[in-house]
Amino acid sequence: MVTLTSVLAHWVKTPANRYWKRRRVFIESGHFYGRSRNCYAIAIRRLEKAWTNAKHGRADLKKTTSQTWQSRISASTESLGLNYFPFAHGLAHQQVALGKKVLADLAWSEPRSFRSLVELARNDACKDPAHIGEPNENVILGSEGVDK
Amino acid sequence: MLRVLPSVARSLASSLSVRPLTSKAQAVTGEIVDQNRESRVIKTVLGAVNDQIEKGTHSRLFAVIYLHGKQFKVTAEDIIAVNTVMPVGIGETIRLNKILLAASTDFTLIGRPLLDQDLVRVYATVIERTLGHEYRIFKFRQRTRYQRSYFYRQNYTMLRINGIEIARPIDQ
Amino acid sequence: MRLTPLLRRSLSASVDQKLTFARLWAVFDAKHQNPFNSAELIANVLQGKDKPLYHYHTDCGDHVVVINCKDISLPWYEWKYRMYYHHTDYAGGASWTAAWEMHDKNPTKVLEKAVYRALPGDLTRRLRMSRLHLYADDSIPDEIKENITRQLRQLRKVPRKLDDIPEDERRSFPKLFDFPENHTL
Numbered sequence: 001m002v003t004l005t006s007v008l009a010h011w012v013k014t015p016a017n018r019y020w021k022r023r024r025v026f027i028e029s030g031h032f033y034g035r036s037r038n039c040y041a042i043a044i045r046r047l048e049k050a051w052t053n054a055k056h057g058r059a060d061l062k063k064t065t066s067q068t069w070q071s072r073i074s075a076s077t078e079s080l081g082l083n084y085f086p087f088a089h090g091l092a093h094q095q096v097a098l099g100k101k102v103l104a105d106l107a108w109s110e111p112r113s114f115r116s117l118v119e120l121a122r123n124d125a126c127k128d129p130a131h132i133g134e135p136n137e138n139v140i141l142g143s144e145g146v147d148k
Numbered sequence: 149m150l151r152v153l154p155s156v157a158r159s160l161a162s163s164l165s166v167r168p169l170t171s172k173a174q175a176v177t178g179e180i181v182d183q184n185r186e187s188r189v190i191k192t193v194l195g196a197v198n199d200q201i202e203k204g205t206h207s208r209l210f211a212v213i214y215l216h217g218k219q220f221k222v223t224a225e226d227i228i229a230v231n232t233v234m235p236v237g238i239g240e241t242i243r244l245n246k247i248l249l250a251a252s253t254d255f256t257l258i259g260r261p262l263l264d265q266d267l268v269r270v271y272a273t274v275i276e277r278t279l280g281h282e283y284r285i286f287k288f289r290q291r292t293r294y295q296r297s298y299f300y301r302q303n304y305t306m307l308r309i310n311g312i313e314i315a316r317p318i319d320q
Numbered sequence: 321m322r323l324t325p326l327l328r329r330s331l332s333a334s335v336d337q338k339l340t341f342a343r344l345w346a347v348f349d350a351k352h353q354n355p356f357n358s359a360e361l362i363a364n365v366l367q368g369k370d371k372p373l374y375h376y377h378t379d380c381g382d383h384v385v386v387i388n389c390k391d392i393s394l395p396w397y398e399w400k401y402r403m404y405y406h407h408t409d410y411a412g413g414a415s416w417t418a419a420w421e422m423h424d425k426n427p428t429k430v431l432e433k434a435v436y437r438a439l440p441g442d443l444t445r446r447l448r449m450s451r452l453h454l455y456a457d458d459s460i461p462d463e464i465k466e467n468i469t470r471q472l473r474q475l476r477k478v479p480r481k482l483d484d485i486p487e488d489e490r491r492s493f494p495k496l497f498d499f500p501e502n503h504t505l
Binding site: 096 | 210212214218219220221248249251253256258259260261262283284285286288295297
């Protein structure tokens with residue numbers, strides 16, 4: 001019998017190696033539907049696809065999160081009578097460097113501070129007067145509901 | 149007559165600490181304005197805010213801090229996870245200098261872009277340096293038998309915010 | 321250094337939570353409105369996109385009650401040229417209905433189809449459509465009227481027609497000249 005070093009030990013194909021190789025895959029494919037849960041050849045193909053999807057999903061999450069922030073900010077500014085882009089432009093022109101993440105957070109949790117930011121953007125003197133919104137007078141009760 | 153919303157006065161007053169006011173906003177509306185009224189309103193607002201700060205009657209403060217390229221909205225006793233290895237020992241207290249905004253229920257101080265370092269002070273303690281969950285970066289190319297798995301864990305430093313305080317009246 | 325005191329959590333936090341996600345009812349007057357532009361506004365409210373809590377996985381949309389659907393206004397010649405297609409799946413079963421014809425049969429149908437198109441085409445579409453209440457005129461049942469808490473702003477102003485202006489106001493309107501008596505228009 002040839003004794004192998006620990007470096008070359010994985011050359012030996014034993015039933016135990018086969019078992020643990022599959023075991024590692026089945027642990028991760030346990031929640032799949034049908035034979036891709038239990039049959040190794042199908043499970044490993046589905047799993048490779050799942051890992052690739054997860055990689056793309058991590059990148060997409062940043063985009064969708066950013067979109068959600070923007071839509072939340074937009075909802076709050078429009079209830080105060082100013083659209084998103086004049087608001088963002090006004091803040092940038094006033095050298096306010098708050099990012100989307102924090103603005104979206106302020107929009108729902110700190111309505112008073114957010115309102116002062118909207119007024120700051122609205123009163124930005126260099127803004128084109130055509131883009132300055134007016135408070136929404138027809139609305140009986142705004143959706144912000146907190147700060148009257 | 150100029151109608152000044154409380155929130156407008158708030159934003160005007162907050163902008164005073166860094167940059168002088170312009171009266172261009174009034175030119176847009178085209179109304180006849182009492183020139184002294186603006187300064188009187190600002191004086192009243194500043195007085196009310198300074199009064200709260202001196203007596204400590206303002207409600208719980210929150211601040212927006214800039215740290216490691218990201219912004220965090222924090223208040224006292226918060227724990228924030230900073231996605232980096234900070235060269236600070238565990239248990240050490242640091243002061244966060246870059247403050248974009250500090251506010252309470254009744255007033256908002258907006259930095260352009262940063263507030264004065266002597267005005268608002270935010271302290272934090274490093275409580276943990278840890279790693280995030282492990283994830284697999286799987287690279288795969290069709291028909292070339294190329295596949296690689298790399299495993300990665302993000303570094304995190306956990307900070308506890310000790311407190312936020314306004315050190316002096318805001319118009320000095 | 322003075323530590324700012326901890327704010328105690330409100331006892332009514334669970335009540336606040338329920339109120340935050342409560343469904344509001346909005347009313348929209350469709351008189352003289354373009355149904356396809358209005359549909360985008362209504363679809364946003366049905367999805368909850370007018371709230372700072374909006375998230376695409378959260379069901380946070382509101383109810384919308386639309387009144388005066390019979391008075392919508394289509395641009396250009398769209399009453400004549402906009403066609404609604406239907407197929408019965410049998411041979412020769414295709415049919416095209418013009419917008420004016422559809423409006424004659426059901427005065428809320430044009431707006432309903434416009435909102436259905438403006439909503440995202442996922443499984444939530446039918447659920448959101450069930451929160452849209454369309455009425456041909458301005459008579460709303462009382463059980464729906466009592467829920468309404470806000471009004472959506474119209475996208476364009478309703479013009480005054482000549483018939484709506486009273487006779488004396490029409491006569492007192494300044495004239496540049498009078499036609500000669502022998503002038504035939």
